[in-house]
Amino acid sequence: MQYSDQELIDRVAAGDLRAVARLITLSENREPRAFKVQAELFKKTGRAHVIGITGSPGAGKSTLVDALASEWRKAGKKVAIIAIDPTSPFSGGAILGDRIRMSRIAEDPEVFIRSMATRGSLGGVSRATLDAVHILDAAGFDIVLVETVGVGQAEVDIVRTADTCVVVLVPGMGDSVQAIKAGILEIADLFIINKADREGADSLHKDIRVLLSLSEDKPGSWKPPIVQTVATETKGIDGMIKALSEHAAWLASSPQGKEKRLQILEHSIRQIAEELLAEQIFERSRPELKKLVQRCLERSSDPHSAANELISAARR
Amino acid sequence: MQYSDQELIDRVAAGDLRAVARLITLSENREPRAFKVQAELFKKTGRAHVIGITGSPGAGKSTLVDALASEWRKAGKKVAIIAIDPTSPFSGGAILGDRIRMSRIAEDPEVFIRSMATRGSLGGVSRATLDAVHILDAAGFDIVLVETVGVGQAEVDIVRTADTCVVVLVPGMGDSVQAIKAGILEIADLFIINKADREGADSLHKDIRVLLSLSEDKPGSWKPPIVQTVATETKGIDGMIKALSEHAAWLASSPQGKEKRLQILEHSIRQIAEELLAEQIFERSRPELKKLVQRCLERSSDPHSAANELISAARR
Numbered sequence: 001m002q003y004s005d006q007e008l009i010d011r012v013a014a015g016d017l018r019a020v021a022r023l024i025t026l027s028e029n030r031e032p033r034a035f036k037v038q039a040e041l042f043k044k045t046g047r048a049h050v051i052g053i054t055g056s057p058g059a060g061k062s063t064l065v066d067a068l069a070s071e072w073r074k075a076g077k078k079v080a081i082i083a084i085d086p087t088s089p090f091s092g093g094a095i096l097g098d099r100i101r102m103s104r105i106a107e108d109p110e111v112f113i114r115s116m117a118t119r120g121s122l123g124g125v126s127r128a129t130l131d132a133v134h135i136l137d138a139a140g141f142d143i144v145l146v147e148t149v150g151v152g153q154a155e156v157d158i159v160r161t162a163d164t165c166v167v168v169l170v171p172g173m174g175d176s177v178q179a180i181k182a183g184i185l186e187i188a189d190l191f192i193i194n195k196a197d198r199e200g201a202d203s204l205h206k207d208i209r210v211l212l213s214l215s216e217d218k219p220g221s222w223k224p225p226i227v228q229t230v231a232t233e234t235k236g237i238d239g240m241i242k243a244l245s246e247h248a249a250w251l252a253s254s255p256q257g258k259e260k261r262l263q264i265l266e267h268s269i270r271q272i273a274e275e276l277l278a279e280q281i282f283e284r285s286r287p288e289l290k291k292l293v294q295r296c297l298e299r300s301s302d303p304h305s306a307a308n309e310l311i312s313a314a315r316r
Numbered sequence: 317m318q319y320s321d322q323e324l325i326d327r328v329a330a331g332d333l334r335a336v337a338r339l340i341t342l343s344e345n346r347e348p349r350a351f352k353v354q355a356e357l358f359k360k361t362g363r364a365h366v367i368g369i370t371g372s373p374g375a376g377k378s379t380l381v382d383a384l385a386s387e388w389r390k391a392g393k394k395v396a397i398i399a400i401d402p403t404s405p406f407s408g409g410a411i412l413g414d415r416i417r418m419s420r421i422a423e424d425p426e427v428f429i430r431s432m433a434t435r436g437s438l439g440g441v442s443r444a445t446l447d448a449v450h451i452l453d454a455a456g457f458d459i460v461l462v463e464t465v466g467v468g469q470a471e472v473d474i475v476r477t478a479d480t481c482v483v484v485l486v487p488g489m490g491d492s493v494q495a496i497k498a499g500i501l502e503i504a505d506l507f508i509i510n511k512a513d514r515e516g517a518d519s520l521h522k523d524i525r526v527l528l529s530l531s532e533d534k535p536g537s538w539k540p541p542i543v544q545t546v547a548t549e550t551k552g553i554d555g556m557i558k559a560l561s562e563h564a565a566w567l568a569s570s571p572q573g574k575e576k577r578l579q580i581l582e583h584s585i586r587q588i589a590e591e592l593l594a595e596q597i598f599e600r601s602r603p604e605l606k607k608l609v610q611r612c613l614e615r616s617s618d619p620h621s622a623a624n625e626l627i628s629a630a631r632r
Contacts, residue, residue: 042618
């Protein structure tokens with residue numbers, strides 16, 4: 001069904017899930033009216049606790065998210081989950097599409113689950129994810145979980161726009177080294193050692209503690225806790241929820257928390273601006289690009305000069 | 317020592333390694349003169365075979381790269397290696413810094429090895445990597461290997477600018493599923509199953525073959541071979557080198573190969589344009605950004621509108 005802009009605003013604000021899903025789709029498709037509606041709805045945001053969860057494939061993020069959602073549901077909280085699926089850079093379609101979630105949660109009509117596809121080199125995933133987060137926040141969800149697959153730069157960028165960033169590691173996967181490699185050590189507000197019944201959990205725990213002790217300790221700054229879980233048996237989930245609440249309280253009450261919230265907002269605006277720009281440029285200057293490619297191939301131009309010409313062409 | 321622009325051009329073109337290293341640094345630091353010099357040097361490019369290697373952490377990419385470099389050295393080829401290290405998004409510094417390479421290659425003065433850091437959310441790594449590749453190409457290297465850690469979108473973007481994209485998988489790491497997840501299946505020109513002496517190598521081989529058979533088979537298109545290696549024992553390296561040569565020949569001789577080369581060039585120009593734009597925007601409009609963040613915090617603006625205002629401000 002078709003909603004008017006005002007209907008969309010009112011229904012989303014009232015928590016109507018169909019209107020929420022519709023608006024997220026409009027935003028993904030970059031419909032101009034989505035942005036008008038969102039601008040209005042943004043006024044109602046700021047209440048949800050937005051939690052980003054990242055970690056290497058196979059770390060058990062989905063199981064963890066499901067266990068968390070179950071607990072929150074029992075406590076009467078409204079929970080939304082956004083799962084970022086990497087996209088085929090060529091076809092543009094999401095690869096996992098309807099990802100199969102082996103979970104009780106997928107059957108709970110009260111939990112909103114949405115898969116979002118990354119969009120190849122044009123980016124767009126951070127922008128679309130952020131928009132979805134704000135829509136869900138405005139719709140009255142208490143918790144919005146953003147789950148990303150992989151630990152690359154794009155994934156890190158997405159997670160950095162969450163209030164609380166959770167990094168999930170697993171013993172015996174070389175994961176402590178991996179965390180450093182991916183540059184996620186410094187963005188983590190909370191470390192989860194999942195599959196903690198495996199050998200090596202305590203040594204991984206110690207490794208993270210040592211790495212954390214190397215970073216500067218500013219007064220009033222947040223010290224990322226390390227929580228061990230076995231998500232498949234819902235072990236440690238209470239400890240994880242406690243740590244998440246504490247981080248939310250720190251964000252809301254301390255001067256350093258306020259500073260962090262400003263950083264998150266700044267990062268969000270930059271992400272959106274970058275992606276909007278890239279979209280604008282390449283929509284306006286497609287024929288120009290073809291010509292420039294040809295000139296580079298003939299070595300009568302070079303990629304750097306061509307890039308600058310492309311930018312100028314788009315600005316004209 | 318200081319080189320004049322013309323000296324830099326001449327020395328790099330003559331294969332002087334110190335001049336090469338110097339120009340790459342200038343380019344990383346975004347010195348305007350670097351771009352002038354590079355534009356001139358680009359005319360001398362197009363001879364090197366640029367090979368991108370990606371795969372999950374622990375897949376043995378560095379060992380593989382070392383084994384390849386050894387073989388090529390024996391055949392008298394000039395080899396350069398660019399290793400992309402993820403950067404801490406906060407400090408801006410490379411995390412691995414001087415990564416420790418346990419290799420014979422690091423001691424071979426004839427092999428040029430350069431670590432490059434990713435640059436946090438401002439991007440810049442694709443641009444700097446591409447520039448380095450072109451500099452090395454102009455300097456007369458026969459082979460330029462670009463090795464990326466991780467399988468995220470940014471890593472995929474980098475690898476897509478190589479002539480030949482190698483995806484390294486390992487049996488028993490859930491890697492076939494992982495390959496699909498990361499969207500790297502369609503960008504691979506060559507699959508390597510490393511650590512092929514482990515259990516599961518043949519089943520992984522079969523999985524990849526099945527997945528490949530699902531994709532459309534256009535006449536004249538490249539069919540990615542699957543090669544099994546044990547890099548630590550230099551097993552299968554000859555097969556890998558053969559497959560790489562065949563791909564280079566296909567690129568050089570077939571109409572589809574020419575089309576692919578145009579795509580690579582187009583992708584390169586777009587990458588550079590995106591990164592230049594982002595840099596320009598955020599350098600010009602830093603004070604504006606602070607104001608916009610504050611307005612979003614007070615909910616008198618929203619991130620989307622703020623992003624658009626940021627873009628307009630930078631254009632003024």
